[in-house]
Amino acid sequence: MSMKKLVITEMNYNKEAYAHFGTKFLIGNGYMGVRGTMEEYGAEYMPAVNIAGVYNLASPEKWRESLNAPNPFFAKLFVDGEELSLPNSADKVVFHEHKLCLTCGIHFRKTTFKTAKGNVTIETQRFASMTNFNTLAIKYSVVSDYDCLSKIVSGIDGVVWDINGPHFTSFNVTDNVVTGICDSGVSVTTSAKDIPFGDVTNSKIENGEKSTMNELSFSAKKGVEFGFSKIAFVQTSLDDKISKEPRKANFLLKYDDLRNEQKQYWEEFWKNSFVSIEGDEKAEIALNYSIYSLQIVAPRHANALSIPARGLSGQVYKGAVFWDTEMFMLDYFILNDPKTAKTLLKYRVDGLKGALEKADREGYNGAFYAWESHEDGIEACSKFNVTDVFTGRAVRTYFDDKQVHISSAIAYGMKKYVSMTGDYSILFEGGLDVVVECANFYLSLLTSRIFPKAGSPRKLEILDVVGPDEYHERVSNNAYTNRMAKFVFEFTLEALNIAKKAIKKNPSLYPFPESLNALKAGLKKIIPDMIDPKVNKDGVIEQFDGYFDLEDVSVDEVRSRLKDPREYWGGSNGVAYPTQVIKQADVVTMLAIFKDEFEKETMQANLDYYEPRTEHGSSLSACMYGLLQCFCDVPDCAYPMFLKSAEVDIVAPKKLWAGGIYIGGSHPASWGGAYQMLVYGFAGLKHNTKTKGKSSISFDPHLPKHWKRVSFNMTIEGKKYSVKITHDKVELNQI
Numbered sequence: 001m002s003m004k005k006l007v008i009t010e011m012n013y014n015k016e017a018y019a020h021f022g023t024k025f026l027i028g029n030g031y032m033g034v035r036g037t038m039e040e041y042g043a044e045y046m047p048a049v050n051i052a053g054v055y056n057l058a059s060p061e062k063w064r065e066s067l068n069a070p071n072p073f074f075a076k077l078f079v080d081g082e083e084l085s086l087p088n089s090a091d092k093v094v095f096h097e098h099k100l101c102l103t104c105g106i107h108f109r110k111t112t113f114k115t116a117k118g119n120v121t122i123e124t125q126r127f128a129s130m131t132n133f134n135t136l137a138i139k140y141s142v143v144s145d146y147d148c149l150s151k152i153v154s155g156i157d158g159v160v161w162d163i164n165g166p167h168f169t170s171f172n173v174t175d176n177v178v179t180g181i182c183d184s185g186v187s188v189t190t191s192a193k194d195i196p197f198g199d200v201t202n203s204k205i206e207n208g209e210k211s212t213m214n215e216l217s218f219s220a221k222k223g224v225e226f227g228f229s230k231i232a233f234v235q236t237s238l239d240d241k242i243s244k245e246p247r248k249a250n251f252l253l254k255y256d257d258l259r260n261e262q263k264q265y266w267e268e269f270w271k272n273s274f275v276s277i278e279g280d281e282k283a284e285i286a287l288n289y290s291i292y293s294l295q296i297v298a299p300r301h302a303n304a305l306s307i308p309a310r311g312l313s314g315q316v317y318k319g320a321v322f323w324d325t326e327m328f329m330l331d332y333f334i335l336n337d338p339k340t341a342k343t344l345l346k347y348r349v350d351g352l353k354g355a356l357e358k359a360d361r362e363g364y365n366g367a368f369y370a371w372e373s374h375e376d377g378i379e380a381c382s383k384f385n386v387t388d389v390f391t392g393r394a395v396r397t398y399f400d401d402k403q404v405h406i407s408s409a410i411a412y413g414m415k416k417y418v419s420m421t422g423d424y425s426i427l428f429e430g431g432l433d434v435v436v437e438c439a440n441f442y443l444s445l446l447t448s449r450i451f452p453k454a455g456s457p458r459k460l461e462i463l464d465v466v467g468p469d470e471y472h473e474r475v476s477n478n479a480y481t482n483r484m485a486k487f488v489f490e491f492t493l494e495a496l497n498i499a500k501k502a503i504k505k506n507p508s509l510y511p512f513p514e515s516l517n518a519l520k521a522g523l524k525k526i527i528p529d530m531i532d533p534k535v536n537k538d539g540v541i542e543q544f545d546g547y548f549d550l551e552d553v554s555v556d557e558v559r560s561r562l563k564d565p566r567e568y569w570g571g572s573n574g575v576a577y578p579t580q581v582i583k584q585a586d587v588v589t590m591l592a593i594f595k596d597e598f599e600k601e602t603m604q605a606n607l608d609y610y611e612p613r614t615e616h617g618s619s620l621s622a623c624m625y626g627l628l629q630c631f632c633d634v635p636d637c638a639y640p641m642f643l644k645s646a647e648v649d650i651v652a653p654k655k656l657w658a659g660g661i662y663i664g665g666s667h668p669a670s671w672g673g674a675y676q677m678l679v680y681g682f683a684g685l686k687h688n689t690k691t692k693g694k695s696s697i698s699f700d701p702h703l704p705k706h707w708k709r710v711s712f713n714m715t716i717e718g719k720k721y722s723v724k725i726t727h728d729k730v731e732l733n734q735i
Contacts, residue, residue: 005101005103006102006103006285006292007099007101007103008024008025008099008100008285008650009098009100010097011096012096013086013087013090013093013111015086015087018038018045018046019046019656019662019664020652020664021098022037022313022314023035023036023313023664024036024100024649024650025100025107026100026296026312026313027105027106027107027127027296028296028297028311029130030052030297030299030300030301031051031052031128031133031301032051032052032128033048033049033052033128033297033311033312033313033314034049034050034107034126034128034136035047035050035313036098036107038085038086039074039109040074040075040076040077040085042157042159043159043160043161044161045087047073047161048160048161048314049068049069049071049073049190050066050067050068050069050313050314051066051069051234052066052297052312053066053238053242054186054188054242055375055380056186058162058164058165058166062165063163063164063318063380063382064374064380065163065315065318065319065380066308066315066318067182067186067236068161068162068314068315069188069190069236070156070180070188070189070190071156071160071190072138072156072190072230072232073230074154074157074213075124075138075140075152075154076153077120077142077151077152078151078153079115079120079144079148079149079150080149080150081149084113084115084120086111089113092114093112093114094119095112096110096111096112097109097110097111102266102288102289104127104262104263105127105130105262105265105266105292105296106259106262107124107125107126107127108124108125109123110122110123110124117148118145118146119144119145120143120144120148121143121144122140122141122142123141123142124138125138125259126139127259127262128296129258129261129262130266131261131262131265132247132250132258132261133243133247134234134235134247135232135233135234135247135258136231136233136234137229137231137232137255137258137259138229138230138232139227139228139229139230139255139259140152140154140227140228140229140230141225141227142218142220142226143224143225144220144222144223145222145223146222148220149217149218150217150218150220151217151218152215152216152218152228153213153215153216154213154214154216154228155213156177156178156213156232157210157211158171158173158211159211160180163316167180168180168182168188169181169182169183171210173208173209173210173212174207174212175205175207176192176194176205176212176214177189177191177212178190178191178211178212180210185237186236186237186238188234188235189236190232190234191232192232192233193230193232194214194229195228195229195230195255196218196226196227196228197226197227197228198218198224199218199221199224200218202215202216203215216228229255230255231251231253231254231255231258233249242301242302242303242305243301244301245301272336272720273295273713274712275287275288275678275710275711276710276711276712277707277709277710278707278709278711279708280704280706280707282643283707287646287674287675289646289647289650290645290646290670290671290672290674290675291671291675293311293666294329294332294333294668294671294672294675296312297311297312297668298333298337299344300337300339304343304350305344306321306325306348306373307321307329307668308320308321308322308668309321309324309372309668310665310666310667310668311666311667311668312666313664316663316665317372317665320380321347321370321374322372322669323405323410324620324668324669324672325344325413325669326344326348326410326412326413326416327413327620327669328620328623328668328669328670328672328673329344329671330345330413330416330672331416331672331675331679331680332672332676334417334420334421335679335715336714336715338421338423341417342423344413345413345431346426346429348369348413348434349426349431349434350377351369351376351377352430352433352434353376354376354377354378354379355368355377356437358370358379359441359444364441364444365440365441365444366436366438366439366440366441366443367407367434367437367438368441369407369409369410369438370400370406371399371400371403371406372400381399381400382394382400383397383400383401384397385397385399386568387661388573389564389568390563395571395573397473398466399466402473402474403465403466404441404442404465404466405465405467405484405485407438407441407488408442408484408485408487410434410438411434411438411488412484412487414427414431414435415487415491415494418431420717421716422695422717422718423718424502427495427498427499428499428502432495432496435491436495436496439488439489442462442485442488442489443522443526445462446460446461446485447460447462447463448460448461458529459529460529460531461476461477461482462481462482462485463476463477464476465478466478467479467480467544468585468586468589468618469582470570470584471569471570471574471582471615471617472547472570472577472582473572473577475545475547477531477533477534477545478543478544479533479541479542479544479586479587480543480586480587480589480590482533483533483590483593483594484590485530486527489523492523496516496520499512533587538609539601539602539605539606540606541587541590541602541606543582543586543587547580550579551578551579551580552579552613553579553580554581554613555581555615558576558615559575559615561575562575566657569581569583569615569617576615580613581613582610582614582615583616583618583621584615584616584617584620584624585610585614585624585625587606588610588611588624588625592624592628592631595628595631600631600633603628603631603632604632607625611625616644619645619667619670619673620670622641622644622645622670623642623645623670623677624673625638626638626642626645626673626677627676627680629641629681630680630681630682630684630702635681635682635703635704636704638677638681638682638704639704642674642678642681645673645677646670648667649666649671678710679714682701682702682703682707682710683701683710684699684701685698685699685723686698686699686700687716697716697721697732699723699725701725701727701730703725703727707727708726709725709726710723710724711723711724711725713735719734720734720735721735722735
């Protein structure tokens with residue numbers, strides 16, 4: 001498999017694109033993510049060093065969210081007393097290039113300013129070390145085409161960008177060290193060391209209330225490079241709890257050595273993880289950008305941690321973990337990095353306590369996992385999650401208390417992991433407790449509202465929920481939710497059987513109380529009694545009770561009813577609520593997950609019905625439609641959905657703001673969805689779990705017409721394989 005140079009580039013300076021480019025050119029290493037902004041940018045242009053798994057509440061009136069660290073990449077250039085910075089000196093820019101090299105994980109920037117005396121060029125390269133998780137590095141170089149006296153102000157800026165902050169209520173600033181301290185006692189410290197190069201005439205440190213700055217003066221000669229390299233170290237007061245091996249600052253590290261380690265890491269990574277798509281360079285770059293992006297948010301440093309819905313691109317959605325991880329991202333890690341996949345699931349094991357408490361608080365049994373999960377599984381979602389654009393008042397939403405399908409996603413993730421890896425240890429490390437308590441939760445949701453005729457079986461329902469389609473709240477018998485609840489019951493039986501067999505061989509593995517035998521017996525009786533989804537004469541599954549009775553209008557018609565483009569489409573007053581227009585794949589997601597239970601004609605009928613009625617207001621939507629289109633053997637229809645998922649953070653976003661709140665940032669679920677489409681959809685991977693001690697791997701490809709060959713590696717049940725697929729041939733080799 002040949003490795004190609006993968007580079008994302010933007011030419012010319014665009015002041016208005018700072019929010020989008022901050023996401024597009026993101027670097028990270030799982031411990032933290034660094035937005036791809038200019039070094040001279042202050043907080044108003046949203047630079048951020050976003051920390052994984054560390055949260056704070058600034059005030060009761062605001063939302064709890066992740067923390068951004070003091071920024072060590074701040075630098076500003078002065079030449080002969082004139083400031084040369086963006087956007088202040090944008091009128092002097094004659095060349096600007098913004099570049100992210102995926103093959104080495106380094107962000108490059110080059111800007112040339114034209115002054116009265118000549119041209120001055122700034123070049124930077126910076127990265128988050130993949131081998132030293134707390135460490136960042138930058139090289140800042142300047143060349144002028146005339147002799148000049150220059151000054152670079154380089155330091156750590158403690159005035160950070162926050163959405164619902166400020167979080168740091170006090171600071172401790174010393175030379176080259178800034179510690180921000182929250183009222184909760186959580187602290188984040190950034191320390192750094194500058195190494196100047198060139199003809200340095202003076203160096204001094206200026207410490208402020210929230211920042212520390214080095215002023216480096218140079219006597220610059222025409223064509224001679226000058227500047228500095230910097231090693232920075234970020235740590236939090238919670239590192240001992242979160243990280244496998246908390247590290248101390250090591251300023252003996254040299255920039256060039258760290259950069260070489262970075263390049264070697266990514267070279268080895270791409271040898272195993274690069275996906276080749278011959279005949280479509282655009283798709284190849286987009287998919288590998290998604291793979292790069294998943295890798296830089298993977299919490300490889302942690303014992304048990306997950307990936308927020310916006311990755312590490314900032315504090316959007318409170319930096320919280322959603323069902324996105326298990327349903328959309330987990331497959332990539334299972335097939336490429338099973339250790340990290342287990343880390344993601346261990347986060348849910350650690351969050352069981354929070355899920356149990358939430359269920360009890362809401363009046364249920366078992367584990368009700370958080371819609372927006374913070375540390376220890378606590379629910380971060382507000383009951384008033386949307387603001388009315390006309391009145392400015394908070395609107396009651398039901399994301400946290402009615403999105404009951406979240407717990408099923410956790411069980412589904414457990415199922416995928418044990419099936420694809422053959423590693424059942426997660427079950428005996430708390431995973432079985434998670435699955436059992438998810439089953440107990442859904443048992444407590446079941447109700448018999450329908451009273452059947454005498455002698456006919458009862459039917460169990462789930463009422464008053466919000467499915468994946470958030471535009472329709474408080475509905476009953478959502479087809480996706482009901483099927484996923486049934487799946488939890490089915491997998492609980494499977495997991496309990498696995499446990500019993502393992503316990504016979506090793507009784508110390510897990511205590512198996514009699515109550516679990518009773519649970520098994522109860523589930524066997526209940527599963528056949530669950531209500532089936534309603535299907536109309538055309539084979540279309542009704543998304544929820546009464547859906548077909550809603551007004552049947554187009555997405556464009558609903559959009560035309562908006563009085564303000566920032567309006568929320570859902571909720572009882574939303575323009576979509578009384579109509580059949582939905583936010584995202586709902587029934588389609590169910591069909592894609594349980595495709596073996598449905599005829600192709602049924603899948604196609606539902607595709608034809610729901611796609612024109614879907615606004616695709618969520619980045620989770622396109623990949624599910626694309627998967628189902630592949631399963632219906634129409635890959636060329638699926639291809640635009642694939643590109644929409646893979647390019648979600650490359651192309652300019654449609655929506656960055658909702659009212660006054662920034663909702664942009666990266667879309668890890670969409671990256672993972674693009675990968676799922678490639679592997680399960682276009683390549684058609686099928687893994688049949690063990691029967692009589694054996695399992696099988698097969699492929700049913702559905703390649704777009706213009707694709708010549710797809711090649712990738714994967715790991716299943718501890719064995720690594722190379723896969724090469726053309727329109728008429730599949731090659732599977734163990735490596």
